[in-house]
Every structure is written in C-alpha cells, then in structure tokens.
Amino acid sequence: MKREHSKSAAKASRRRALGLLGGWAVAAGGRIFASEAPAPSVPQGALFGPASSARPFILGFIRPEAAEPLSAAWFRRLQSFLDSDAAFREALKREGYGSVGLVAAEGFNDLVRRMEVAPGLDCVFCPALAYCRQVGDYAVVFQLRGPNDRGRDKYIFQFGVILVNRHHPLYRDPQSRTEQVPPRLIARHFVSEPVALVSPYSAAGYIYPCHELFKTGIRAVPTRPIFCGSSDEVVKMVLSDVVGMGACEQGAAEDLLRRYAIPTPPEQLYDVLLTTPGSPTDPVVFRRRFSPDRSELGRRLKDSLARFFSADRPGAMRLEDSEDSAFAALRAAWNEFETLSAETDALETR
Amino acid sequence: MKRVDRTNLALMAVIALFAVFALGMLFWLKGRFEREREETIAAVKRHFSPAVLGLPDDLERTFRFADLEQIRATLIPHNAYVRDIVVVKRIAGRGERIVLPFEYPLLHADWQARLSRLERHPLSSGDIEYGAIYFDFDNSRLNSVRLAIGSLAVLLVLVLALVARRLHVQEAALTRTTVELEEKKRELVELERLALAGRLSANIFHDIRKPLLNIRLAIEELEAAGQTAEDLRARTAGIRRQVELFFNILRDLNIERFIRGDQAGAEFVAVNDLLERSCALVRYERGSVEVVTNFSSNLPPVFAFPYRLMQVFSNLILNAYQAMGGHGRLTLTTLQEGGEVVVRIADTGPGIPPEHLPRVFEPFHSTRQDAGGSGLGLYISKGIVEDMAGRIGVAATGPEGTCFEIRLPVGNAPSGA
Structure with missing residues (x-):
C-alpha cells in the first residue's frame, strides 16, 4: 500500500x-x-x-x-x-x-x-x-x-552524478575516497530516502542515474523523488541539507560553488558517489x-x-x-x- | 543682577520648551519608523507564504531556490529597514534548514552565532510553523532618532536641573529677605511703641510731678523743727499716700511693661479690658473729648498678644483724639459677629479725605507729619492685627467722623502663636 x-x-x-x-x-x-x-x-x-x-x-x-x-x-x-x-x-x-x-x-x-x-x-x-x-x-x-x-563548453556529452552532502551517512572523508561505495548501498539509499532530481525527463538528472543503479538488480526508482527543475536547484537542495542525496548534471556543483564564490573545497561539502555514462546534450x-x-x-x-x-x-x-x-x-x-x-x-x- | 537672572531663566525655559517639542517630534518619528519597520516585516513574510516555501511535510511539492533568490533580490536592495534576510525552512523529521541564501552556512563558519544575532520572525500557517525569517535590520534611522532623543533628554534634564538649582537659590534668597523683613518689621513695632511711650511720658511726668512735689513738701515740713509726734505721723502718712499715688499711677498705666514691650506669649484676653487700659494709657491726649463705651457684656476672649493689641488700640484712640483736637466724642464699641470679635473705634473728627483713604495703611503715609506723626502707626497696627489672623479697616469716614474696625477671630489659637 x-x-x-x-x-x-x-x-x-x-x-x-x-x-x-x-x-x-x-x-x-x-x-x-x-x-x-x-x-x-x-x-x-x-x-x-x-x-x-x-x-x-x-x-x-x-x-x-x-x-x-x-x-x-x-x-x-x-x-x-x-x-x-x-x-x-x-x-x-x-x-x-x-x-x-x-x-x-x-x-x-x-x-x-x-x-x-x-x-x-x-x-x-x-x-x-x-x-x-x-x-x-x-x-x-x-x-x-x-x-x-562555465568551463564545460567543450563537451557535447553530459554526465549524470549522484552526490551526497557531508551530513549524509554515505559521505566519505576526502582522504578515504579511494574505495568505491557499493552501488547496491547507493541504490538502497536512492530508493528509500528523499532524493533531489532534475526532472522526470532529464537524462543526466534522472534517467541515467536510475538506469545505472538498475544494474545492481535493485529497482532504483526513488520512492520520494523531488524534481527540482534544474541541476542548480538539485545542488542547492543537497548543499543546504534539505535533502541528503541528489542526482544532477556533472560539474553543476563545482559550477555553482564558483558562481557563489564559496571558498570551501568541494570535496569537503559533498561526495560524488556515482558518475553515469555520458548522454548527449x-x-x-x-x-x-x-x-x-x-x-x-x-x-x-x-x-x-x-x-x-x-x-x-x-x-x-x-x-x-x-x-x-x-x-x-x-x-x-x-x-x-x-x-x-x-x-x-x-x-x-x- | 535680577534682570540677568530673569533673562537666564527665560532662556532656559525657551530651551526646555524647544527640547520638549523636539522630543515630541522625535518620538513621533521613532513611532513612524517602528511602524514602517513592522510593515516591512509583514510584507517580507507575506512573500514567503506556504505556497512559496512549502509546508514542513510537503517536501515533494517543494520550493525553488531560484524563486526565493528572486524574491530576496527584489525586496532587499531597495529596503530602508532590512539589510538582509536569512530564511529557514522547517522540514518534517529533519528540523530547520537555511534555504535563503542557501550558501549562508557554507560562507560563514560561525553562521549559528551570526544567526543568533539576527531577529527571528517565525512563519506560520494556522498552527503550523513552516519556517522563519531572520532579519538583519538596518537600524541606522532608528538609532539616529534614539540618539537624538537621548541627547535631547539629557539636555532637557540639564536645563531643568539648572532651572531647579536657580529657583532653589532664589527661594533661599527670598526666605532670607523675608526673615530680614520680619526682623525689620519687629524693630519698627518696637520703635513705634517707644515713640508712643515717649509722647506719653511728658503727661506721665506731669501726673507724677504732683505727688513728688507733695512728697518734697512733706519732707521739708518734717525737717522743720518743733514737730510733734502726731504731726510727724501725719506727715509720713501723707508721704506714704503720695508714694502710693505715684505707684498707682504707674500701675494703672502699666507703662513700664508697655515701654519694655512685654514679649510674653499669646494668651486669651478680654478685649473690653484691653480697650479700657488703652484708653487710660492715652488719657492725657483726651482733652474734653467725651468717651462713650458700648461694650458687649458677654464678649468671648480672643487669643492675642495683649500688649501688642494694646498698642493697636492706643494708636487708634490717640489718632482719634488728635483728629478731634480735644473736642468731640469717642465711641468704643465691641460686639461678636459669627466667629469674630468686632472692635469699632469711632470719632467725630473731620474724617479722612477720600484721596488719602486708599493709602492710610501704607508705611510713611501721614496727614500729620507737621504734628510729629511718623506715618507708621496704622501700617504697624495692620501688621499686628494680621499677625493675629485678624483684619483692620476703615468702616466709615466722612465729615461726621471716622470709624476704624478691627475683627479678631474668637477663641482658637492663631497659627504660629
């Protein structure tokens, strides 16, 4: 039910x-x-x-x-x-x-x-x-x-990422990021908690991250999706800790930090757990x-x-x-x- | 010097008035600024309605950061009262999160301390608190007004303190002057009494001369030889009678106590008796004036200084005798009216000219200065009567004579007695 x-x-x-x-x-x-x-x-x-x-x-x-x-x-x-x-x-x-x-x-x-x-x-x-x-x-x-x-104009492919903020249980210290977070663990969180996403028709901000997590065998469709409309909004949702996890276009977070002149190194603010294959712009x-x-x-x-x-x-x-x-x-x-x-x-x- | 003081006081009063007016204006301005500030708060809060920010358990139908930033960019740069705002959103199960500006905690390591210095205004929808706005108020306007109010208040207090001090000093000076005046007045009373005694002394000397001459004659006869014991006894008895007569004259007149100015305290006195003694005191000026007494037989006593009151009565009777020039009728009347004993001393003299009437109780006013009048008798009499809570005035005057009236309160001890 x-x-x-x-x-x-x-x-x-x-x-x-x-x-x-x-x-x-x-x-x-x-x-x-x-x-x-x-x-x-x-x-x-x-x-x-x-x-x-x-x-x-x-x-x-x-x-x-x-x-x-x-x-x-x-x-x-x-x-x-x-x-x-x-x-x-x-x-x-x-x-x-x-x-x-x-x-x-x-x-x-x-x-x-x-x-x-x-x-x-x-x-x-x-x-x-x-x-x-x-x-x-x-x-x-x-x-x-x-x-x-934005420093990304040479790409005609965009990549999706799943990122978590520093308060999220899956966040890793910058020094201990050599090991991959098990995709199944990511998938479990992705499914069970509120996740900020771009839109239901966004390749990098929804389809590709879900598609990538499907490969773990878990039905990785978020049960509490929050469609924010843009990658900027997703990153803001995650960085402000309104939600702990989000999926968006790669580079959007760095881009946002640069535009808002946030001096903290990105790795101290969020952790990219997964990067999807490239999707065309x-x-x-x-x-x-x-x-x-x-x-x-x-x-x-x-x-x-x-x-x-x-x-x-x-x-x-x-x-x-x-x-x-x-x-x-x-x-x-x-x-x-x-x-x-x-x-x-x-x-x-x- | 007094003019300078008055100028200073007036200047201070003007400054105080100006300060009060300016304070009123500033309080009005302060109230206006505070009202506008409250309206600004309400307006800002209206922009962050639940439709914009979402309710705590409504995370899926969420807000857009871009919209919030747009609202902030529209509201804040043009606002005279708010420098900036920080908006927090309440999320069910997660507590409050800063959503505007979202980078606030990322830019400021001490963001919690900073936030605690701002003024929090909760955002509510019914009973549900869905967030809050922290206002960083620009209080420069209000602070300017507050500073001006403080300065003016200090100025006002200073001016009032100066005025109060000046008034205190002047009051002390006035008190000193009043005391000195009282002292002078007492001295005047003494002087007038002594002057009266001096004027009476010639007649007294005339009266006591007769027994003294008789005594001297008796002593000369005693010294003559051949006196029998019977003659001696008769002569010494004659001398004793003359001496008794001498003492009787002095006793009857009470002249000694009068001249010494007996300062005994106030006491209940019989006005009729005082009037008779006063008549006796000045009888040498009576001439052939007929004295008619019309005394009330059941007159209550008055609480008064007897010898002072005698001074008043003697003065008035003496004036009447002198006005009548030794012929006429002096009528002394006493009666009770309400709570007062009324004494009327009426003569059949030529009356007081109308032009002198308003000034008869003023000092140094006399119609008989050529006859040795000091012009202080009535003035001092008025002062004595008023000291005893009484009143003195001219009841009637005209070609048929003048009547002075004295009213004294019955019984009760006057204050200060």
Whole structure:
C-alpha cells in the first residue's frame, strides 16, 4: 500500500515537473506571454510573428534545462535574425513559406506531441529525451554546448552524478575516497530516502542515474523523488541539507560553488558517489525533408544558425554539428529504463 | 543682577520648551519608523507564504531556490529597514534548514552565532510553523532618532536641573529677605511703641510731678523743727499716700511693661479690658473729648498678644483724639459677629479725605507729619492685627467722623502663636 502511494507520488511529481518544464514565457512581436496563459494551438494559435498569407516556418522550443540562456527573449532575437537573413528568406519563399514563427510548447509531452502531430514543427530546440521519445520525421543537425563561461563548453556529452552532502551517512572523508561505495548501498539509499532530481525527463538528472543503479538488480526508482527543475536547484537542495542525496548534471556543483564564490573545497561539502555514462546534450533538429544534405532551405537555416551562435560572448550557447547516431545510446537507455521500470511496477502490483 | 537672572531663566525655559517639542517630534518619528519597520516585516513574510516555501511535510511539492533568490533580490536592495534576510525552512523529521541564501552556512563558519544575532520572525500557517525569517535590520534611522532623543533628554534634564538649582537659590534668597523683613518689621513695632511711650511720658511726668512735689513738701515740713509726734505721723502718712499715688499711677498705666514691650506669649484676653487700659494709657491726649463705651457684656476672649493689641488700640484712640483736637466724642464699641470679635473705634473728627483713604495703611503715609506723626502707626497696627489672623479697616469716614474696625477671630489659637 505504501509502495503504491509512493509510486503515485512519483508520478504526480513527474506531472508537476512537466509543468515546470513548460512553465516558460514566449515573447514575440513585443508581447510577453506568461506560462499561465492558455496553451497556443498549432499552428496558427501558437504562431508569433509577422502576419502573412503564406504558411510560416515554425521554430519550436521548450525551456531546455541544460541551456538556460535560451530564454523566450533569446528566441525572439533569433526569429528577428532569421527574418533579416536575405538568403534564408529567399529559400523560405522558394519552399512556399512566408516568414519565421515561434511555438512554445507547454512542456515535455506537449513538445513531443507537437513534433508528432501534423503539421508539426520545422525546426526544434528540444531536450535530448524529447527527441528520443518522438516518432516524427526529424533529423539531428546540431547539439547545443553549454555556455562558454562555465568551463564545460567543450563537451557535447553530459554526465549524470549522484552526490551526497557531508551530513549524509554515505559521505566519505576526502582522504578515504579511494574505495568505491557499493552501488547496491547507493541504490538502497536512492530508493528509500528523499532524493533531489532534475526532472522526470532529464537524462543526466534522472534517467541515467536510475538506469545505472538498475544494474545492481535493485529497482532504483526513488520512492520520494523531488524534481527540482534544474541541476542548480538539485545542488542547492543537497548543499543546504534539505535533502541528503541528489542526482544532477556533472560539474553543476563545482559550477555553482564558483558562481557563489564559496571558498570551501568541494570535496569537503559533498561526495560524488556515482558518475553515469555520458548522454548527449540537447539537439537542434530539422524536419527531415529540410535536412541540410537534401534541402537548400535546410542548408540556409544551418548556416544562419551557425552564424547566429558564433558570437563569442560570455554565457552564449554554442552549436556543434551532430547526427542521429549520437542519440542512439540514450534512446536505448531510455527504452531499457522504461522497460525495467514497467516490469518492476508490474511485479510490485502482483 | 535680577534682570540677568530673569533673562537666564527665560532662556532656559525657551530651551526646555524647544527640547520638549523636539522630543515630541522625535518620538513621533521613532513611532513612524517602528511602524514602517513592522510593515516591512509583514510584507517580507507575506512573500514567503506556504505556497512559496512549502509546508514542513510537503517536501515533494517543494520550493525553488531560484524563486526565493528572486524574491530576496527584489525586496532587499531597495529596503530602508532590512539589510538582509536569512530564511529557514522547517522540514518534517529533519528540523530547520537555511534555504535563503542557501550558501549562508557554507560562507560563514560561525553562521549559528551570526544567526543568533539576527531577529527571528517565525512563519506560520494556522498552527503550523513552516519556517522563519531572520532579519538583519538596518537600524541606522532608528538609532539616529534614539540618539537624538537621548541627547535631547539629557539636555532637557540639564536645563531643568539648572532651572531647579536657580529657583532653589532664589527661594533661599527670598526666605532670607523675608526673615530680614520680619526682623525689620519687629524693630519698627518696637520703635513705634517707644515713640508712643515717649509722647506719653511728658503727661506721665506731669501726673507724677504732683505727688513728688507733695512728697518734697512733706519732707521739708518734717525737717522743720518743733514737730510733734502726731504731726510727724501725719506727715509720713501723707508721704506714704503720695508714694502710693505715684505707684498707682504707674500701675494703672502699666507703662513700664508697655515701654519694655512685654514679649510674653499669646494668651486669651478680654478685649473690653484691653480697650479700657488703652484708653487710660492715652488719657492725657483726651482733652474734653467725651468717651462713650458700648461694650458687649458677654464678649468671648480672643487669643492675642495683649500688649501688642494694646498698642493697636492706643494708636487708634490717640489718632482719634488728635483728629478731634480735644473736642468731640469717642465711641468704643465691641460686639461678636459669627466667629469674630468686632472692635469699632469711632470719632467725630473731620474724617479722612477720600484721596488719602486708599493709602492710610501704607508705611510713611501721614496727614500729620507737621504734628510729629511718623506715618507708621496704622501700617504697624495692620501688621499686628494680621499677625493675629485678624483684619483692620476703615468702616466709615466722612465729615461726621471716622470709624476704624478691627475683627479678631474668637477663641482658637492663631497659627504660629
């Protein structure tokens, strides 16, 4: 009975976290729409851009957790930039499009649905898992790298970590960290106590840590998950000892300590018990028929985006060329996680 | 010197008034600052509602640090009363944890001591305490006001102390002056009495001259030879009678005690008797004045200094005789009205001119200065009567005469007697 309750609580938390992911503002044409505003319909209701009789070329997005600088205002600037790119506009006209429009998805599932349902989105900045989940016809063109002032911008893979604070029973003194903490022990704590996690659809902050602990043979789905919305929030939850254990993107804790000018050495504040395999950073996908290798419009769009992202200013995101195969491992891990999770649920139900 | 003192006192009073006014303003300002501070606290607490911070057993529907930091960034930099806040959240089974700024314990090794110096305001929802806010108040405004209040209060106390000291000094000086005045007044009474005695002495000498002459004549006759024993006895008996007469004159007048100014204490005296003795004392000024007495037969005694009261009566009777110039009628009346014995001394003289009436009891005021009046008789009489808790005044005056009235309280010993 208690397990049932925990399971429903986890699902409820996942639903709330979806709301957090979708709780973002869209700005276009000088207007700001708060997250509480009614969801825009596709395509006309969600379209923010110059009115035109021709169909608009639609950029879709939600708030990508790994790329916080991608705000609604940032997308509005991108929209303006594309609109002012003569070559791209010419290519749009040739394909029968009028202008560039923006669609803000309400959350993870909403974005997946919009990518699958006609007329769909033409270019999407989406979380890695959303790309793996959707069954629409999209091709990966870029991967987003982290902001270049965080010291992690050379990575296009991100790693998940499970960390505990210095008050947690699994915390090891910095001198005695040569030995690994048994994964089964980590798993037992992970399952039984409140754990701060990024979101139910975060590869580094949920799926990969769970998937890694599944290998111990324990159903490592937290019974008291606390989905915080970002790795920053997870680290703050752990460091402030609101919870003792958390899972987040690797480097987030060091990054946070640096930004808050906390002088204490990181190893004296927390202990990383487990690091997951790398998962790809969030992709930028084009509708497959606009894939750069087969479409002039796709090539023009790729060039424009590359130029837009080339500005080397602090905090700016960078783009890295990528392809579908970079996400194969993540897709596999997700499927396995779903399967194992479902099997364990069925087992518990019996 | 007195003018300078008054100026100083006025200046001090102005400073004290200013200080009181300024203190009032500062207390008002202090109250206002405290009210605004309380409102700020309430406003900050409203921002950290359970919807934002979550309840203790509601960890899954938790807060976001970014939201808390946003609230702090919005509230604190523009706040005149709060320098910073530290927010703690209560978590079921784990106690309280600092959630804003989350790095507080990481930045300050002595964070617990620091926190204990801040002012804690609990956050509650109904009976559930779900956290607390520690306020680091910016008390500079309040402290400035408090300092100003303290300074002004000290100034006010100093000024009041100076005023009190000055008043004390002046009161002491006034007391000294009053005592000196009393002394002078007593001296004046003595002098006036002696002056009266001096004026009476000529007539007394006239009276006692006659028995003395008779004594001398008798002694001369005794010295003459051929006196028989019968003659000798008759002569010595004559001398004894004259000597008795001499003593009788002195005894009747009580002139010796009067001149010595008998300082015996106050006693219950019969006013009628004192009036008769006073009449006898000044009878040499009577001339052919008719004296009419209209005494109440059952007059109660008064508590008074008898020889002083005699001085008053003698003075008034003597004045009446002199006003009438040896002809006329002096009417002495005594009666009781309520709790007072009333003595009226009325003459049939020309009366007091209206222009002199308001000043008859003032010192050195006399209409007979050419006749040897000192101008102190009525003034001193008034002082004596008032010392005995009585009153003296002119009951009536006009061409048909003047009537002085003295009212003395019946029976009870006057205070200070």
